[in-house]
Amino acid sequence: MTKIFPGLALAALALTAFAAPALAGAPELFTQHCASCHGASRLGAMGPALLPASLERLKRKDAVATIRDGRAATQMPAFGAVLSAADIDSLAEWVYSPVTPAPSWSEADIRASRIEPFPAGSLPDARQGDVAKADPMNLFIVVEAGDHHVSVLDGDRMERIFRFPSRYALHGGPKFTPDGRYVFFASRDGWISKFDIWNLKIVAEVRAGINSRNAAVSSDGRYVAVANYLPGNLVIFDADLKLLKVIDGRNLKGDVGSRISAVYDAAPRKSFVVGLKDLPEIWEVSYDPQAKPFFDGYVHDYKMGEAIATPGFLNPRRTELEEPLDDFFFTQSYDNVVGASREGRGRVVNLDVRRPIASLDLPGMPHLGSGISWLRDGHRVVASTNLKDARVSVIDMQNWQTVASIPTLGPGFFLRSHEKSPYAWVDSMMSPTARDTLQVIDKQSLQVVAQVRPEPGKTFAHVEFDRYGRYVIASLMEKDGALIFLDANTFKEIKRLPASKPIGKYNLFNKIQRSEGTSH
Structure with missing residues (x-):
């Protein structure tokens, strides 16, 4: 029996409300052929979520080809002999149409989705097989998007040690624990997978959201934070992917929400730094249990009409900006965030004084998330590619x-x-x-x-x-x-x-x- 995760509506009648007139028949086709694997509300189950935000990387013609021809090395069958070309085109257009009202993913859904094939302590605490023969710190993890697999390479021998299937459309770089034993992957449709490199096993998985952007692992390896576009929130787990906290992507006054565009580990500060897509803010979330409470100057106790201090541990310390910053680079100390807006306006934001301290000349669309730094003539410089212009700044x-x-x-x-x-x-x-x-x-x-x-x-x-x-x-x-x-x-x-x-x-x-x- 196919498992449909809690929180997914099973009634086919709900689907008909989502259809535009031009797509008549597509909901029925989806219910008959697709819902058992992809969920009746298209949120995913055994198969990935089929929502516009989840399919950003898949071209429409490739979606048509996948429905028609299936996908090798997966359970996705070919429907070319079952459905007409018109039906396949209709289905492809359907999965790119928005779901109304927007789907939700609750804390109960997150907890119920967790899978733990190998509980903590059940696998050997030593490197096994070919991994034991390799330099443990010169291994490579390779994400192969063509058939949704991950490879482990021995960096000295330049050979593949292991290859295994991944969740659909891994997004953002995998993140490692400081001892190099575990790596965490985030998929486009919200699945977070914990892989034991020493034993070459996926040991735990959880679905953090419906559309996730990336994940970060704390410098002590104890916490995992996940940035979600849908629902717009930051989800924090312990190292075994057990839910600790969900932080809603709202501003200080609580009246406007935002997608969470990214989360990064700021190791020297023992905190996560969080980017918001739709609000002019940056968050810093300390994972230091000894972090001191902070005061952000806003009224929190509305009944009493007075501001109160916020606990420092796992709570967002917000820095307000003039406009959202879409991409980040960090100085080595992580005191400064170097960001750029979609319009190409660059800013340097200091996390201690919690305000911009400099503007940058960055025309076009810089990709600071891929920036690097080095020493040149005694000065440290940062360099960035550009997604719009043919230049490196x-x-x-x-x-x-x-x-x-x-x-x-x-x-x-x-x-x-x-x-x-x-x-x-x-x-x-x-x-x-x-x-x-x-x-x-x-x-x-x-x-x-x-x-x-x-x-x-x-x-x-x-x-x-x-x-x-x-x-x-x-x-x-x-x-x-x-x-x-x-x-x-x-x-x-x-x-x-x-x-x-x-x-x-x-x-x-x-x-x-x-x-x-x-x-x-």
Whole structure:
């Protein structure tokens, strides 16, 4: 029997209220062929959620192909022999239509969704098999979006140790516990999975929301925070994915809600830093049990008409802004948040004084979430790609002035380097003509010194260094793609491993140590 998670309406009559007149028949088709796996309200069950926000990465033509042809290595069957082309088109349009009223996901739903195949203490506390033979801090975790799998690589041998199926559409980089044993994944449709790297097992899962953006793990490994677009909230779990708290995405006065766009671990501050999509605020949520209460100057006890102090532990300390910041970079101390609005206006916000302290010259649409930093002429600089303009912006972090605007082949998404490398690597994957080329930038001269183009016409992006800075792995982001190993100094290809649209690779050491050459 297919399990439908609590909180999902089962009545087919409810679906008919969601249909636009042009989609007559689609709700009935969905109820007959899809609801048993994807939930009667399209919130997901055995299969992923089928909501517009959950399908942002899936093109409409690919949705049609999936319904018609099925999806290999999953339980998604092919309906091409059962449904007409018109029916398939109608279903595809239906799943991209909004659900009204908006679906909800309560604390009871979160708790009821939790799965624990291997309870804490049930697996060996030592690395097993091929993992025991590898450098535990030079392992890579690779997210393969083509067929929704994850691979574990031995970074010294440049070999795949293990490959396993993941939840649908993992989003945001996986996050590691400080000992390197566990990694947490967040899927687009809200599932958080805890994977034991030492034993190569998924040990616990929970559905934190309906549409999640990313997750963060505290520096002590005790807490996991999840940012949700739908419902708009921040959900906090303990390390075993047991629910601790849900924080609604509302402003200080409690009258306007927001989607939560991101959450990051600020390790030196023992806190999570939270971005809001729709409100001009930044939150800092301390996970230090000894955190002192704070006073934000607002009236909390409305009956008594007086402001009261807020407990410091697991409560948002809000910083108000002039406009929402859509993307973040952090200084190494995490005292300053460097953010940009969708209009390209950059701001530096100090979390101690809780206000902006500088403006940045960042035209276009900078992607600060992929920013990196390094020392140049005795000054620390931060560099960012741009999703709209063909440039990399370099900014001095002492005076927050632009040092250089480096021309690139096209708008790019990822920028990567390493403490032991003189080079930074940037893609142009947002460009229709140059998405197949990586450019290599000298971090001192700020000049492009090389281009790497292994497969003309195929998307080539997302570099990650090994822990020693000896080589990089770049993604050939195609269905029948590859992980391409390149010498970090000569830029020559060393080796390839086949992979299905590898969208990201993450080195344990670089991530756990918060390398200046990778995003945090």
